[in-house]
Amino acid sequence: MRLGIIGAGQSSCTLIAELVRGQFEGEILVFNGELNRPYQRPPLSKSWLKATADANTLSLLPEPIENHGSIQWVKEWVTSIHPDNGELRTEKASYQVDHIVLATGTRAKQLTIEGLPIEIEHVVRTLDDAERLKKHIDHAENVTIIGGSFLAFELAASLDHPDRSIRIVARGNRFLPQVSVKTADRLLGSTTASTQVDVQIDSYDAKSKSLTTNHGPVPADLVIIAAGAVPNTEIAMRCGLGTEDGIATDLFMQTPHPKVSAIGEVSLHHQPHLGRSERVESISEANDSATTCAKRLLGRPEPFGAIPWFWSDQGQLKLQIAGLCARSDDETCLISNDFDCVVIRHCGDRVTAVEAINGAREFMAARRLFENGAISLSALVEAGSVFDLLQSSRS
Amino acid sequence: MPQLNCIDPHEQVIKVKFDPGETILQATYRAGVVGILAECGGGCSCATCHVILDHTWDGTLVGPSTQEADMLSFAVDPTPHSRLACQVELSDKHDGLSLTVAKRQY
Numbered sequence A: 001m002r003l004g005i006i007g008a009g010q011s012s013c014t015l016i017a018e019l020v021r022g023q024f025e026g027e028i029l030v031f032n033g034e035l036n037r038p039y040q041r042p043p044l045s046k047s048w049l050k051a052t053a054d055a056n057t058l059s060l061l062p063e064p065i066e067n068h069g070s071i072q073w074v075k076e077w078v079t080s081i082h083p084d085n086g087e088l089r090t091e092k093a094s095y096q097v098d099h100i101v102l103a104t105g106t107r108a109k110q111l112t113i114e115g116l117p118i119e120i121e122h123v124v125r126t127l128d129d130a131e132r133l134k135k136h137i138d139h140a141e142n143v144t145i146i147g148g149s150f151l152a153f154e155l156a157a158s159l160d161h162p163d164r165s166i167r168i169v170a171r172g173n174r175f176l177p178q179v180s181v182k183t184a185d186r187l188l189g190s191t192t193a194s195t196q197v198d199v200q201i202d203s204y205d206a207k208s209k210s211l212t213t214n215h216g217p218v219p220a221d222l223v224i225i226a227a228g229a230v231p232n233t234e235i236a237m238r239c240g241l242g243t244e245d246g247i248a249t250d251l252f253m254q255t256p257h258p259k260v261s262a263i264g265e266v267s268l269h270h271q272p273h274l275g276r277s278e279r280v281e282s283i284s285e286a287n288d289s290a291t292t293c294a295k296r297l298l299g300r301p302e303p304f305g306a307i308p309w310f311w312s313d314q315g316q317l318k319l320q321i322a323g324l325c326a327r328s329d330d331e332t333c334l335i336s337n338d339f340d341c342v343v344i345r346h347c348g349d350r351v352t353a354v355e356a357i358n359g360a361r362e363f364m365a366a367r368r369l370f371e372n373g374a375i376s377l378s379a380l381v382e383a384g385s386v387f388d389l390l391q392s393s394r395s
Numbered sequence B: 001m002p003q004l005n006c007i008d009p010h011e012q013v014i015k016v017k018f019d020p021g022e023t024i025l026q027a028t029y030r031a032g033v034v035g036i037l038a039e040c041g042g043g044c045s046c047a048t049c050h051v052i053l054d055h056t057w058d059g060t061l062v063g064p065s066t067q068e069a070d071m072l073s074f075a076v077d078p079t080p081h082s083r084l085a086c087q088v089e090l091s092d093k094h095d096g097l098s099l100t101v102a103k104r105q106y
Helices: A010-021 A127-137 A150-158 A181-190 A281-298 A362-374 A377-383 A386-394 B024-031 B055-061 B066-072
Strands: A004-006 A027-031 A071-074 A080-081 A087-090 A094-096 A099-102 A104-106 A143-147 A165-169 A194-196 A201-205 A210-213 A216-219 A220-224 A230-231 A260-262 A265-273 A277-280 A309-314 A318-323 A331-336 A341-347 A352-359 B003-009 B013-017 B050-053 B082-083 B098-101
Touching: A004 A010, A004 A220, A010 A027, A010 A281, A010 A362, A027 A087, A071 A143, A127 A220, A143 A150, A143 A216, A150 A165, A150 A309, A165 A216, A181 A318, A181 A331, A181 A341, A181 A352, A260 A281, A260 A352, A318 A362, A318 B098, A341 A377, A352 A362, A352 A377, A377 A386, B003 B024, B013 B024, B050 B055, B066 B082
Parallel strands: A004 A027, A004 A099, A027 A071, A099 A260, A143 A165, A143 A220, A165 A194, B003 B098
Antiparallel strands: A080 A087, A087 A094, A104 A230, A201 A210, A210 A216, A265 A277, A309 A318, A318 A352, A331 A341, A341 A352, B003 B013, B050 B082, B050 B098
């Protein structure tokens, strides 16, 4: 079998590693138009941005796998796919494959701000983006980050410096809407950046070096747009697969076309833990969807059944989330003291997610409990902590 | 270049070269040592890079943080010499350090 994988991010590399380790019989063509070797994205906004380490420390694939004889790296962007004929086209050539895996990931959402000079506008999505930011940040005194996401706060923590003012502004009415109000408050309390919600940006005024907003001028000699991500579905859409929201797959990562699969942040599939379809942007989704796809390609299919999890470093705080919840789910704070904080997200008595700040044991215990079945809020409250509930369920 | 002696889950002994300043995870992952999953890529968030260090090297190492110790308590069969490979930074004095990759990460 000749496999064509489009993309070389987390999901693509997990798939490649699983196929090599599983002794996949066939050829693997990996299409990646980025000049860099496959690299890890999470450190780009965290440790790597602060450190002096070079790009080699971000390497995503072990050398024996990256250089495995079954893999051919094609440093070209794919411009179209023609699954009926098993064809992949780039600007330079056409390639024949038996099966296509779309691992095209997401890209940073762009905002158009009138008058904003391109040289002070940044996003942090790729290694090149992060290197460009690293180069310019030393000369910046007023950094404004646009967006209310984890990325915005991670960047603020990583770029914190006595000679620099950092502001985070968001269009929405609250920061970090993907977590509970309690968890968001704790994270907000730890940031040294100044923050403002409900911000409408009109334009950029080059003379005063500031953004003109409904809250007055916001000084900015460097602007980072961290306003979310957009799935790269254009190639799929042109052949009738997927929409702007993602590429629909079944629980085996197979799209409606028998010769096409989709994995990672572009795949839109049923999330058994959540009980409905959702596109999830996280490392666990990338790894678990890739592993599911690999098993199918190796002839040992097993449906996707993973419990999603997530983490984010915010300065001294480590947030870890087990499970996945709807933004409207209720929140009940289980533990809250000076150091750690554990918030339960639930729908009635059914627990959907556990958010833990500096609470590694609670997070890991929640993952174990979710793997073993449903957790009820009443049982958790009675036990007093997720860890205690796990202990009592084991005895 | 200093090196580590790694015993993988198939009992294979592998010599892994490292640059001082990098972590055990960075060195072993690059070399393709099997059995270390490191799902979170080295963020002390998944406990799937569990290794057991030769205890004679204890004196050369900074002990685990609370976060690491808590994550380790959920690893499969942790020992007093268990560590998360992503959290152990190597220096010149670790040339020759021996470690065993945990048999299972789940």
